Amino acid sequence: MAEGKPQQSTYKGWLYKWTNYLKGYQKRWFVLQNGLLSYYRNQAEMTHTCRGTINLATAFITTSDSCTIVISSGGNHTFHLKATSEVDRQKWITALELAKADAIRMLEPDSDEEEPDKADIQTTIKSLGSKLEDLNTCNDLIGKHGNALQRSLTELEQLDGAPDISGKVKVINERATMFRITSNAMINACSEFLELAQTDGKRWHKMLEHEYNQKLKLQELLEQLAKDQNSLEIQAKKSMLPSSPDNPGGVASGSDEDDFEDAVDYQEVINIPTSKQTPAHRRTDSDISFETKLFDGEEYSTESDMDENEGADNTEVGVIYQTKNKKSRKKQTKTNQSEHGENGNIPKNQTALIPRKQRRLLIPPKPNYSLNLWGIMKNCIGKELSKIPMPVNFSEPLSMLQRITEDFEYSSLLDEAAECDDSTEQLAYVTVFTISSYSTTINRTTKPFNPLLGETYECDRMDDLGWRSLAEQVSHHPPTAALMTEGRGWKLWQEFTMGSKFRGKYLQIIPTGIAHLVFEKSGNHYTWRKVTTTVHNIIVGKLWVDHHGDMDIKNHKTGDNCHLKYYPYSYFSREKPRKVTGVVTDSNDAAKWVITGTWDTQMEIAQVLQVDESSKRPVFATGPKRLLWKRVPPPPGSDKMYFFTQLAIQLNEPEPLVAPTDARNRPDQRNMENGNWDEANRIKVQLEEKQRTKRKKMEAEAEAALKKGEEPPCHKPMWFERQKDDVTGEMIYMPNNKYWTCKESQEWTGCPDIYL
Missing domain, CATH: 2.30.29.30 (Pleckstrin-homology domain (PH domain)/Phosphotyrosine-binding domain (PTB))
Known part of the structure; x- marks a missing residue:
């Protein structure tokens, strides 16, 4: 033994x-x-x-x-x-x-x-x-x-x-x-x-x-660090000189022309001058320079290279990017008058000839409310973002339905794309449009309101921007929004849903919905999905947003494809922050266009003239680069207005004759915009409780119906219905084409009672 x-x-x-x-x-x-x-x-x-x-x-x-x-x-x-x-x-x-x-x-x-x-x-x-x-x-x-x-x-x-x-x-x-x-x-x-x-x-x-x-000591330490950080930021703002920029401490760094010579991570782009190159297409250092600001190697913020004074002269949201083809503009206006009155989607009386409505240029400034962030967020680690009861102190006075409508700030890119005869060039325009929608997030670290089930939002900008859209919250769990937008020669519909997790140091948002875009002239049908968004420094430090991952925009009619890469920020990386690169290929996988730039500043395209495949990585010889899109600077004082763009300021502007479920009628969101945050928080709790009670009632009715062997009742959207997409074969919410007719007659019978 x-x-x-x-x-x-x-x-x-x-x-x-x-x-x-x-x-x-x-x-x-x-x-x-x-x-x-x-x-x-x-x-x-x-x-x-x-x-x-x-x-x-x-x-x-x-x-x-x-x-x-x-x-x-x-x-x-x-x-x-x-x-x-x-x-x-x-x-x-x-x-x-x-x-x-x-x-x-x-x-x-x-x-x-x-x-x-x-x-x-x-x-x-x-x-x-x-x-x-x-x-x-x-x-x-x-x-x-x-x-x-x-x-x-x-x-x-x-x-x-x-x-x-x-x-x-x-x-x-x-x-x-x-x-x-x-x-x-x-x-x-x-x-x-x-x-x-x-x-x-x-x-x-x-x-x-x-x-x-x-654990308790660490929580107290984190809370104290957050308070100290907030105090330091307040003291820094007070000590700023009047002539200092809104983003103090930023060090401007002009970038050389060679900085944009990089293409997709497995390719190298060479810019070869040709006889077609003109001074108008040449880039200057001022075209591509931007400012970068680093915080202890972990956080960063940016400001556009454009002077803030530019925004004072350019308050018209429709003029978004630099165009050099005025002839196509005139042709586009004529096409709009003839085609859009006959396609059955946009009435003739809603063309660009309608007198423009005078829209607001300001909203009430954001009040200075202090709040213990750690006390709220410490119990939310690992939970789904849509299930976290957040006070309005962490929000902005916009609904998620309005936030996804804001993607069309640079819709003029789609107007230009509708006039392209070359399908690969059109795909380049579409690709840059998908990138431009992220530019509004560079300083927007606040959270939009979670829409209530049945909440809607219409945005009719036919008089100035040439498009109108309708969005509706069609599902609560998982939270899903459906949107349809009609423009000058194009239609875009999408289903926006996402998965999100709070991990303590950062918040990650993973969109899972798909977007469809069809051009009436060519019949080209494009689809894509958004990339992952990460909000850093949730507890301690300055919040900043990063977008990263791969995106594919596919033309289902021709087989053209564009593969984009959003580079994640890394303190140890040599890559330019917020860099995006992509290559447009035709149905034979032949490279046609190279796309380079940053999602917060500008994007350029260059036509591929020759491909050298003698080495391990293909080397592209390209023609002159064209500046396709440049971010419009925010309006003066935007830091006091949640860093809203001019379009975002106008999204929640009160408007008569809209549906009773429209987000502009939401009382908690309206009180927040007016600066009444305490009242907004009180109403927000009441609205969520009302929605929770209604959901429990529906669940009880569904359970009772199942016991009887009957089909359980479920929520049915008012303006959208679930259909199978003929191109992708996937189920997606499509409009039932009733909204604009009901608005004209003001027949809102059947709209759910979701507000107080």
Whole structure:
């Protein structure tokens, strides 16, 4: 029988070791000490001759049957061992595992003072586990021997002849002895298990209490850091000179023309001058320069390279990017007057000839409300963003329906794309349009309002921008919004839904909906999905937004495709912050256009003239670059208005004759915009409670219908219906073409009562 206690790393005893095929297993004396397993022929050899040793720190311990143990340290250095019983094998396994853990810890570098406590916990857990395995083994043996004893007693009762009784009694005595030995082993194992648990229970309780106290201290520290950060930012703003920019501390860094020569990560772009190149197409340093600001290597913010004074002269939102084709503009206006009155989608009286409505240029300034961010967010880690009850203090006075409508700020890119005869060039315009929608997020770190189920938003900008849109919240869980936008020669519809998780340091938003775009003239049908958005420094530091991932925009009619790469920000990367690159290819995968730039400043395209594939990575020779889009600077004082663009300022402007479910009629959002945040928070709670009560009622009705074998009732959108898309084969919400007719007659019967 082995000597020593299994929970210690020192253990001794007899085992049978495989020697060779002639002698088979031979009895040897094994000693486990200091992470080393050594063996001898007998105990006397311990003083002078060791037959073999294995270091358990790098060894693998396995078992194949009830008594066998295999220990291997790689190569041919392997011990094949057998114990005398299952219980003895389990004791050896436990001792070996504990010794291996000790040996691994000895190899680790110096650790802090808490490491021994953690090691003790692991050791105790393993010991308790081994004891539990002993109990299970003993329990199996008791059951086995008990059944054998019962069978023997049954056989004894059935015997009639006396000669056989003595033999059976002997067998019964042997089995009863085995049963008694196993029972005693189980009792001893139970005693050891209980003793070990009682000994370490108090110590574990103290360690748990210590960890809890440490958690509280860390929470207080984080909260204090957040307060200090806020105080420092306030002091910094107060100490700013009047002539300082809105984003203090930024260091302007002009970028060379060569900075935009990079293409997709696996390609290199070469700009070859051609006879077609004109001074109008040449870029200057001022065209591509932008400012970057780093904070301790972890956070950054940017401001556009454009002077803030430019925004004072350009308050017309429709003029978005630099165009050099005035002829196409005139042609486009004529096309709009003739085509849009006959396509059945946009009435003739809603053309660009309608007098423009005077729209607001300002909203009430954002009040300075202080709030304990950590106190709210610490219990939200790991939860879905849409399920977190957030006060309006972290929001902006816009609904998510209005936020996705804001994607059309640079809709003039689609107007130009509608006039393109080359499908690959049209795809380049569409691609830049998808990128431009992210430019509004550079300083927008606030959260839009989660729309209520049945909430809608219409935006009719036919008089100045040439498009109108309708959005509706069609599902609550998962939160899904449907949107349809009609423009000058194009239609765009999309289903916006997302997955999001708060991880403490950052918040990640992963859009899962798909967008469709169709041009009436060419019939080209495009689809794409948005990339991942991450908001950094949620608890401590200055919030900043980054977009990253891959995006594919596909033309389902021609087979053209554009693969985009949004580069994630990294302090250690040489890549330009917020960089985006892409290549437009035709149906034969031949590169046609290269797209380069940053999603917050500007994007350029260049036609591919030649491709050199002699090296591992294709090298593109391109013509002159064309500036396709440049971000319009925010209006003066935008930092006091949630960093809204001019279009965003106008999205929530009160407007008559809209549906009663329109987001502009939402009372909590309206109170927030007017600066009444306390009232907005109070109303927001009431609206969410009203929605929650209605949802519970629908769930109860659905459950009752299922019990009756009837079809359960479900929410049906007012202006959209679920259909199968003919191109992609996926189900998507499409408009039922009733809204604009109902608006004209002001027939809003059937609209849900979602507001107070």
